[in-house]
Amino acid sequence: MITQKMKYALKALLALADEAARSTPDALTIEAIAKRADAPKRFLEHILLELRNAGIVTSTRGRTGGYSLLKRPSDISISEMLRLIDGPIAPLACLSRRAYQRCEDCTDEATCRIRKVFAEVFYTYLLIIDSLTLADMLQSGAVADQVMNP
Amino acid sequence: MITQKMKYALKALLALADEAARSTPDALTIEAIAKRADAPKRFLEHILLELRNAGIVTSTRGRTGGYSLLKRPSDISISEMLRLIDGPIAPLACLSRRAYQRCEDCTDEATCRIRKVFAEVFYTYLLIIDSLTLADMLQSGAVADQVMNP
């Protein structure tokens, strides 16, 4: 399950992407984004800060200030977002590249049967999720139901 | 990330499967499983109880009592285990079949752009994980490193 925070982050990015697609895009205030994303303003503030520190959005202060998208939607990967907001996406810490952590009780990673099977799952999962970007979310259309109720 | 509890559960099942594969299998006491799985005994107790209630293992009480595998390893699916121990595996509650929950603020699921993209991911993920069973974990061999460090 992705966290509520991640949902807020994605909704915020969608709002910013929609704004960026307009003919004369403005910076959106946190308040405006919060309204569009149905997110608590003060919580969203932190999320947007993280997105800014990661170089995904940019912000300006003062009267006409607000947030806007820095990267193009096609350059914002979903897996990058997941890692940023929700932390490592590997099913086991010992399978994570960026947040690798050895299991305490593990004697030999190479022969660990749990690691082995989840490595296979994870590898395929990565192939899918690494290829998805915010741009893939922008094209609307009710594909969800086709997929889930074939 | 799978939980520690899930790791304990899988290790316990591996221990039981290994025992079942012997020429004269015995029931394993919680204590014995705890030792093999490096799990706190009193915690493992709860886990084993859940596995028993789910019909995956069976138990006998008294002097020669203990736990043993009820289903065959090839009939114990990893996704079933994940759902049992860690809860729903869908990335969004509104994508879960067994633990479906509508998102509060969602106006239309069919056009929700977040739901759409995660539905695609989830569908493919399900295909992989639904096909895996405990039997796939039993065959050891260092495949993990080949997969992760090609």
Place this chain on the structure above:
DNA sequence: TATTTGTCTACTTTTTTTATCGTGTATAGA
């Protein structure tokens, strides 16, 4: 019947998630 081993309910602790608050800083415009 005494000892061993599982059963069950309740509780505690720790960590993570989900926020909220206060104060500070930059900026545009009157």
Place this chain on the structure above:
DNA sequence: TCTATACACGATAAAAAAAGTAGACAAATA
């Protein structure tokens, strides 16, 4: 230059989930 507006950032708090513990009880067998 003053002031209203908006982001910045650290601290704190409440709620939920994960992880672990404890005690009393029930069944089985030697």
